[in-house]
Amino acid sequence: MVGQTSQEVExxxxxxxxxxxxxxxxxxxxxxxxxxLAGDPRRLGAFARARAVALHSRRAAALGSETSGVFGPSVGRRSDRSGLLSRRAVIAASVLPAAFVAGGAWLYLGQKAEAFETRRGETRVVPLDDGSVMTLNTLSAGDVRYGDGARLVVLKAGEALFNVVADLGRPFVVRSGETTVIANGASFLVRRLTGAPLQVMSFGGDVEIKGETGLPLKLTANTRAVLRQGGRPQHLGGVDADRELAWRHGRIQLENERLAQAVREFARYSATEITLAGAEVADLRITGLFVANDPVAFAHAAAGSLDLKVSVNAERIVLSRG
Incomplete structure (x- = not known):
């Protein structure tokens, strides 16, 4: 089918x-x-919502059968077929409103959360139950919720790379704030850092992104999108996988980056503070591959290439004009 409305898809x-x-x-x-499912990016999300509602209705029906004596004998005399029709009625009546539940609460139905986090400077590889793999960067936190209707990861902070095994019966969903990312058989990264727009990057396979407003955006391999608070996803073009994933090998790769931004990046991996003396120093640009948890080596390299003075003590590193 082509040209289906959102209501028809649901x-x-x-x-x-x-x-x-x-x-x-x-x-x-x-x-x-x-x-x-493959014919329209909206269908995968709609199907996941419907499956979640179906799971919830089955559990509600099971609970009702266990407590039927409380409500009188007429409940217990319903046939299996009428129970099936009742579940279908519940699904049909619930799927449309469930599609618009704020914050994606439909995804949480019947799913047990398993928390994850990484400390400053730590990265962690997390094998998931279905064979997918989640790789966490420094200072990341959230939880994993797997159920019959969907595979859900909630990323509360930080950065995670997902290599997802395809399962069309259970879409793989990442929620971060008000953003929903849906994929199947894809490799993609979600980055949520304080003071910066949320970023999503696809390194292989199609990824669907839904923000607070506007239509969903589909990313193909080696492309990225950004989402500002309250906005819709915006396509930013190509992505350099080696640069964006250098952290997996304990490195930070900078390409003509402002020194101020480079310092913020190093602060994610080390508690040692780097101070820049003046706006002129902050606006200088630097390129190179550096060890993420070695800010002293970075400071000396920056001083050498940008003709700066470096001062190092037990509390902080200062870069200034000589």
């Missing part, structure tokens, strides 16, 4: 979720579902 996703509620699809139907 309705069809609901129907597929109801079919899956009966059990695994036959091969021809699975092919049909896969083709439908």
């Amino acid at each position: 309705r069809i996703a609901c129907l597929w979720a109801a079919r899956l509620d009966d059990g695994p699809l036959p091969p021809d139907s699975q092919v049909e579902l896969d083709a439908w």
Whole structure:
């Protein structure tokens, strides 16, 4: 189908979720579902929402059957078929409002959170239950919530690289603030740093991004997007994977970067403060590959290449004009 409205996409996703509620699809139907999901970036998110609602309704139905005696014998006399129809009715009635729940609360239904974090200067590789891998950069925090309807990671702060195993029945979703990132069989990075717009980069595969406003944006391999608070995702063009992922090897790669920005980057990895004496020094630009947790070596290299004076003591490093 082409040219479907958002309401039609949600309705069809609901129907597929109801079919899956009966059990695994036959091969021809699975092919049909896969083709439908691949035909429009909106469909994967709609399908995840419908599956989450289906899971929640099953659990509610199970709870109701366990407590049927409280509500009288008529509840216990319903047939299995009428119970199935009831679940489908719940899904159909719930999927549209669930699609607009603030903050993506639908994703949390029935999912147990496992927290993660890294300290300053620490990176960490986290194998996930489905074979996907999450690699955390310094000062990152959040949690992982895996359920029957979706695979969810909430990134509260920091930076994480995701190498995702495809599973069309369970989209891989990353939420950070009011931004939702959906992918399947992709490699992508989400960066949420204090005082900076949120960034999403794709290194392989398609990634869908939904901000607080506007239409979703799809990233293809080796492209990036930025999201400012309250705004919609904006495409920023190509991405240098070696530079952006140098932190995996304990390095910071700078390319004609302002010295002030370089200092902020080193502060993510080391508690040793680098002070720049004056706006003129802060505006100087530097290029090079440096050890992330060695600000002293960086300061000496910067002083040598930019004709600066470096002063080092137990508390801080100062770069100034000689």
